[in-house]
Amino acid sequence: MASSTASSSLARHVQALYPLARVLAGDNEAAALVEDVYDHAANMPPDERPSDERSWLFRLLIDRRHGSLSSTDAEIPSGTETSFTDDPFRREVAEQTAKRKLPVAFAACSLHERVILALDVLASPSDTALATALDTTEANARTTRDQARSALRASLRDVLNGPERMLVDVALPDKALRAHLRTLLEDRFQPTPSSLRATVRDILERARAKREADAADSANASTGSLLSTISNWHSVRPLVWTLALVGVFAVGIAGWMYLSASPPSPSSPQSIVDLSVQRASEVTPAQPVTSADEAETYIRATWGRRVSVPSIKNASLRSVSRLQPGRNVTVPVLLYDDPPETTRIAVYAFSYALLDRLGSRGTLDRALRTKLATNQSLLDETHDDQSVVLWRQKDDIFVAVAPHLAPSSLRGRIQL
Incomplete structure (x- = not known):
């Protein structure tokens, strides 16, 4: 009892x-x-x-x-705070917030961006199918799609304020955002009218009947043409074989050149910090700029991204360059002259969308993602005897590399 x-x-x-x-x-x-x-x-x-x-x-x-x-x-236990990306409640609130503001954010995108986004979420095409629909290469199709997704993120941030913006930046996965957009588009633009379905069936039926009639009319003429072709085959066969062999040889050479020019994928995952430090000496000036506004305009025109260019005390912004860590993936790099020494500071402008495309070529571990959850919070580190400062601004992740400065000195000079 x-x-x-x-x-x-x-x-x-x-x-x-x-x-x-x-x-x-x-x-x-x-x-x-x-x-x-x-x-x-x-x-x-x-x-x-x-x-x-x-x-x-x-x-x-x-x-x-x-x-x-x-x-x-x-x-x-202490120190077990769940990260933004792992917290179910934060993610739920981020999704609710995005869902509420998504119609305004979508409407604020350009017509071109809205068309690409609708194609992306309603049809979920493969890279090949998307390239065919846009009449371009697969690489350009992927870039166009990523730019449209980034534009939607940027528009969504523009209609949010304070904690809402920060929460959506770090706790709303791209997959969830696309799912909510698909629901919005289906609710707004479907279903298809039954009258339109009937009209389309009539058009296809008339076209089929016409093809059958044309085929019947040309049957006799086709028979004569076939006999003529057979009689002439023996005279052109050597030329056909020669052209075929030349074509195979050309394709083989092209494939060899393509594979030789493609940068090899690393055998193990590489962080964007290590990538930035290791490739800093390879980045050379490309597009000259004299102000942050010029750099932001050039990056938007070239990459379709809205990037907030930082200023560095006593250093002069001179150029926008690029890093190519993988095939068809480029990262904007801001180059600053740092007198009186003949030294420079390189600032890489990554983004969460770029990390998805880089895969193992450029990763961001969970611990660092959690540290970057606070918007515009500067983190300084040392990698391979080089000073590194990282910060996040909306969905952009910046990595500044300066081998001639102490980490704390570099952090103190960066102004956001």
């Missing part, structure tokens, strides 16, 4: 535990988390349980979320 009373006493706290479990683990895992806590609590003899059962269950819940239920004396 006493055991039954003790169990009832524990059970009455489930209503208080469940909301906390949803905050900690999200809706999908909350129930399982509460069940695990009660599995552990039920195995504790009633006379050994703390007198404040409610607080004890709260403690078990928090410990269980962080993987420590081996002892009732376990302390709540």
Whole structure:
């Protein structure tokens, strides 16, 4: 009887535990988390349980979320704050915020960008299919699609303020944004009118009937043409074989040149910090600029991106260059002269969209993503004896490299 009373006493706290479990683990895992806590609590003899059962269950819940239920004396671990990208509640609120503002953001995009975005989310075409639809190469098609996605992100940020903007920047995955856009477009522009479907069927039927009639009319003429072709084949066959061999040879040479010119993919993932440091000496001045406005205009025209160019105290912005870490992937690089020494500072302008395209050629580990969750927060590090400063501005990730400066000195001179 006493055991039954003790169990009832524990059970009455489930209503208080469940909301906390949803905050900690999200809706999908909350129930399982509460069940695990009660599995552990039920195995504790009633006379050994703390007198404040409610607080004890709260403690078990928090410990269980962080993987420590081996002892009732376990302390709540410190430093286990969930990152922005892993927090279910933050992601849910980010999606709700984006969904609410998405119609305005989509309307603010250009007509060209809206067409590309609609094609992207409604048809989900492969690179080949997208290139065919746009009558361009696969590389250009991918670039056009990425630029349209970045434009939508930028438009969405423009209609948000303060914490909402920061939350959407770091906690809203691209996949979720495209899913909400697809829902918006389907609700707004579908279904297709039944009268239009009927008209299209009539057009296709008339065209089919005409083709069949034309084929019947030309059947006799085709027979005579075929006999003439057979009689002439022997005279042209040597030339055909020669042209075929030349074509095969040309294709082989082209393929060899393409593979030889393509940069090899690294065998293991490489961070964008290591990439920036290792390639800093290879970046040469390209497009001369004299101001941040000129650089921003050139980057927007070349890459289709809105980048906020920083200023560096006592250094002069001289050029916008580019880094090509992979085939058909380029990263804008800002080059600053830093007198009186003949030295320079290189600032790479990555983005989350570029990271997706770079794959293992340019990664950003989870720890660094979490540190960059705060917008415009400067982080200084040392890599291979070179000073590096990183910061995030909206969905752009900047990496500044200066081998001649101390990390703290470089950080102190960057002005956003």
